[in-house]
Amino acid sequence: MEENFNFITEAIKVENFSFRYMQAKRQNYHILSYKEVLKNINFTVNVGEKISIIGPNGAGKSTLLLNIAGLMEEYLKENKNNSGGGNIYIFGKQMNLKNIYDIRENIGFVFQNPDDQLFSTSVFEDVAFGLVNFLKKNNDLRASNMQYIKDTVIETLNKVNLKNKEDEIPHFLSFGEKKLAALATALSYNPKILILDEPSSNLDPKNRENFINLIKSLNKTMIISTHDMDLAYEFSERCIILNNGEIVYDGITKEILKNKEFLLENGLDLPLSFRSYVNV
Ligand SMILES: Nc1ncnc2c1ncn2[C@@H]1O[C@H](COP(=O)(O)OP(=O)(O)OP(=O)(O)O)[C@@H](O)[C@H]1O
Ligand SMILES: [Mg+2]
Numbered sequence: 001m002e003e004n005f006n007f008i009t010e011a012i013k014v015e016n017f018s019f020r021y022m023q024a025k026r027q028n029y030h031i032l033s034y035k036e037v038l039k040n041i042n043f044t045v046n047v048g049e050k051i052s053i054i055g056p057n058g059a060g061k062s063t064l065l066l067n068i069a070g071l072m073e074e075y076l077k078e079n080k081n082n083s084g085g086g087n088i089y090i091f092g093k094q095m096n097l098k099n100i101y102d103i104r105e106n107i108g109f110v111f112q113n114p115d116d117q118l119f120s121t122s123v124f125e126d127v128a129f130g131l132v133n134f135l136k137k138n139n140d141l142r143a144s145n146m147q148y149i150k151d152t153v154i155e156t157l158n159k160v161n162l163k164n165k166e167d168e169i170p171h172f173l174s175f176g177e178k179k180l181a182a183l184a185t186a187l188s189y190n191p192k193i194l195i196l197d198e199p200s201s202n203l204d205p206k207n208r209e210n211f212i213n214l215i216k217s218l219n220k221t222m223i224i225s226t227h228d229m230d231l232a233y234e235f236s237e238r239c240i241i242l243n244n245g246e247i248v249y250d251g252i253t254k255e256i257l258k259n260k261e262f263l264l265e266n267g268l269d270l271p272l273s274f275r276s277y278v279n280v
Pocket of ligand 1: 021022023035037055056057058059060061062063064112
């Protein structure tokens with residue numbers, strides 16, 4: 001089949017997407033109830049575009065990102081009748097149960113909680129794991145080239161400011177270091193799309209600055225979710241604000257971050273750099 005490359009300008013398209021979690025009632029586990037978390041979400045992210053998803057706790061940010069990354073296949077099975085409706089397209093392909101694993105190959109995902117991502121006995125193994133899997137899946141002979149693997153892992157760890165941490169046990173890293181190691185696991189295989197869920201939480205000022213410079217320099221389609229309004233302002237021209245499962249704003253970050261009233265209404269506050277202080 002001939003591929004139409006002109007068509008693929010959209011990296012991600014979320015179309016009329018709704019999502020409900022299924023929950024068993026505590027009093028009677030035979031009875032399932034549904035918790036509506038995302039309501040009729042529509043947006044597209046173009047190839048190479050960077051956007052921030054902002055919203056208060058419980059707004060549905062993680063749920064949305066997990067769905068886009070193809071990490072909710074249990075729910076995809078039930079999608080039409082139970083967990084909601086709508087579709088997600090990655091590079092023009094509608095996500096379904098057959099292509100979900102291939103789609104995942106294109107997307108590096110960093111979980112909000114790094115303990116969901118790090119499971120090996122050394123930082124090196126965690127970062128190498130995704131890389132080797134990716135190369136194997138693509139029949140790339142470098143999968144068995146130990147020198148290449150080693151160099152790539154070390155180079156990736158240096159990028160996230162975790163130099164010389166390759167032999168550490170991930171479990172015993174500090175929370176901020178775990179976040180950086182989790183980022184390295186996603187960066188190591190150079191996925192086309194990078195999705196980072198609350199990436200800057202617990203980073204100290206130096207690591208935060210290094211991290212922001214790093215993600216800004218990556219020439220990729222990227223979505224980050226955050227309540228760090230300063231990060232959103234620095235990171236992306238465009239932001240989507242999510243509140244109570246609905247998109248309440250999709251536009252220029254700089255413009256909406258000036259609107260204190262709107263932000264407060266939606267459980268957010270002005271970025272620090274926009275607040276004025278009285279000098280005493
Ligand atoms: N596995 C689950 N089962 C049932 N409900 C869930 C589950 N995961 C999340 N929820 C609910 O879905 C809603 C949205 O959660 P989500 O984690 O997507 O929000 P969030 O915007 O990422 O919040 P935060 O800023 O705290 O990370 C919350 O009310 C949460 O309790
Ligand atoms: Mg979240």
